[in-house]
Amino acid sequence: MDQPIPTPEHDETRKSSSALVVVTLAMCGTVVSLQQTLVLPVLPDFPRLLHTSIDNASWLVTATLLSGAVATPTLSRLADMFGKKRMMLVALAVMVAGSVVGALGQSLPLLIAARALQGVGVALIPIGIAIMRDELPRERLALGVSLMSGTLAVGAGAGLPLAGLIIEHVDWQSLFWVSAAAGIVMFAAVALAVDESPVRTSGSFDYPGAVLLSASVTALLLALSKGSHWGWLSYQTIGLAALGILLVIAWLPLELRVRSPLVDVRVAARPAVLLVNIASVLTGFAMFANMLVTTQLLQQPAITGYGLGFDILHTGLWLAPGALVFGAMAPASAWITRRFGPATTLLSGASTMAVAYAVRPFLSHELWQIVAGSMLVAVGTSMTFAAMPSLIIRAVPATQTAAANGLNTVLRSVGTSTSSAALAAVTTTAVIRVDGMVFPSFGAFTTMFWVAGATSLVAGLITLPLLRISERAPARVDDIDRPQEAAVRGQVVSGDGNPTRDAVVTLVTRSGQLVDWSPTDAAGFFSLTMPGAGRYLLVTVAEGWAPHTRLANLRAGQDLAPAVLTGRLTVEGQVSDAQRPTTVAATSVTRALPETS
Known part of the structure; x- marks a missing residue:
């Protein structure tokens, strides 16, 4: 392929710039994640400060959870289509706007709106992971993904x-001012230190899919987060849970029909992706549970x-020590991922949890036991969180x-809400x-330990x-060389010109290394990325x-000639009994084994 030979000076410059990108x-990920818990110390005081009820004040936490869950799939898809750096800046700008509104607002509706805007920032975490895939050299990718996750x-x-x-030391409005200042600093840092990725996908944005998914996630998370206030068997809780499930049922076939789906359901249903997503709910x-129960035991x-x-x-x-474990464990998780693969990292982390x-049910009575137990769970959690984006990638x-x-x-987020x-x-x-007051029993917390242990198992x-899927997977160019840098687009059609929606197009180097693959959408279109121009x-x-199959000279942004499928797969044969051919038999073709990947 026509790629320049890197010089030692080029390598050093690239390493320095990649380190700056990772940091x-x-x-950025740390700053936006702070928004989840930054107001919790003031939450008991908000009913008095804002002249409202405890239930109404709890929306200051719920609003951030909901907006983050809704914004994440939407902005992530927009990032793939219109630019990852651009969408990161949008997420940071919205977070800063929310922080300013919160600092100036004096009423509950304004503060709820501010917290909802702050929650949008969480969407930049998966976008940052995608930027790392596009921009970092292979030897730094695992560490970067571990830190970002x-x-x-x-x-x-x-x-x-x-x-x-x-x-x-200061008033509660300072929480929002500090958040706004940190967001402005990170906005400037991203604008200066991060390059826009050239990897884009084509097509139009799936507005119906975004609306349906946002509505379903909102309904389900509301039922989970407010069920304890409303009552688990109340009309609101059951109605919202049922509505969320029905919307998901309506959303799935829609995503199979649209040309550029918000989420490619066919890709998400592949075992290599589906199992990771299930593990994400369980480890979430x-x-x-570790954070919630540890907090209760201390308080x-x-x-x-x-x-x-x-x-x-x-x-x-x-x-704090449990939170710091995530940063300290990132190099170890990255080393395991590079040496043994991300599936091994995920298995090790889940087993540790x-x-x-x-x-923990037996060693949660002294301070050192509670803190040590929390840190040990955090060790396993950090490994699982580091592995899952790598497996998805x-x-x-x-x-x-x-x-x-x-x-x-x-x-x-669904997993964390279910835990709460x-x-x-x-x-x-x-x-x-005790003394006329009601408290949770220690048995309630040991029950949570056992349930969380079971989900980890x-x-x-x-x-x-x-582990088996990873062993069978062929080596990719970005596993052994460098990330993808350029995209090409094309369409698959049948001999009569009709688009083929269920095709898969794979891009391979002349030496047989897998570069990228893409399923076709409802109109038969696909997008592929490659390390650079070449054959x-x-x-x-x-x-x-x-x-x-075809050999082609490809360059960035190229629109390929359609791939025309002309050869229908057919089988021919004859059916007979022990003596002569028969005309009363029926023949069908079935798979010998179900697909496994």
Whole structure:
């Protein structure tokens, strides 16, 4: 292929710039993740400050969760289509706007709107992971992805002590001013340090799909997050849960029909992607259970017999080591991923979480035990969070990296919301009475430990097929050389000119290395990325058709001539009994084994 030979000076410059990109993106992820917990220390005071009820004030947390879940798949898809750096800047700008509104607002509706705008920033985490795939050299990609994925937990864990320190010295509006200032700094850093990725996907934005997915996610998360307030069997909770499920049922066939779906359901249904997404829900549940239960054990009064009676500031400080584990574990997770593969990293992390949760019911009485147990769970969680984006990257076309990781992030949010709902349900049913006051029993928290351990174990078990899939997967150019840099587009049609919607086009180098692959959309179109201009082999396969191959000289932005499938796959034969041919038999063709990847 026609690529320049890099000089030592070029390599050093590229390493320096890639390090700056990793630091910038990881700091952005941490800043936007802070928004999840930054107002929690003030939440008990908001009913008095804003002259409202506790239930109404809780919307200041719920609004951020919902807006982040809705914005993540939408902005991730827009990033794949119109530019990843551009959408990162949009997410940061919206977050800054929300912070300013929150700092100036004095009413509950304004603050809820501000918190919703702040939550949009979470969408830049999967976008940042996609930028790393496009821009980083192979030797830095695993570390960058590990750091970026872990920022979701680092920021959430650091929010409590940081907010506690701010509130001790200044007023609550300063929380929003600090957030706005950090957002402005990161906006400037991204504008200066991060290059726009040339990898784009073609097509128009799927507005109906975005609306349906946003509505379904909102309904489901509302049911999970507000069910403890409304009652789990209330009309609101059951109605929203049912509505969310019905909207998902309507959304799935829509995504199969549109030309450029918000989420490519066919890709998401592949075992290599589906299993990772299921693991994301399970590990999201286990991760948040660790944070929630540890917080309760530190804050419950000593008269309960198990609580340590810490205030919010000291609770946050003792939670900080667990959050710092995510950053400290990133190099180790990256090394395991490079040496043994991301599936092994995911399995190791899930197993570590399961073991930690099996021990915590028996060792959660002293401060050192609670903190050590929380940190051990965080070790496993950091490994799973580091592995999942890498597995997604390897299993999806390069032009769908941001959208696929966006869906994975949303599913992680479903897991965390389910964890919060489960804890609320358990702690309201398993209680003790001390001096006329009602507190959750220690048994309620041990129940959460066992449930979280079980979800971690299941996440590890469903990882086992991923080990086999990874072993069978061919080496990609971006696994051994450098990330993709340029995109080409084309269409697959049948001999009569009709588009073929279920084809898969694979791009291979002349030496046989896999570069990229893409399924065709409803109109038969596909997008592929490559390391640079050169001569490649295009292989097109579709069910019922003979494979179509061609060598082509490709360049960035090129529109390929249509791949025309002309050879229908047919079989011929004769049916006979023991003596002569028969005319009363019926013949059918079936698969010998189901597809596994």
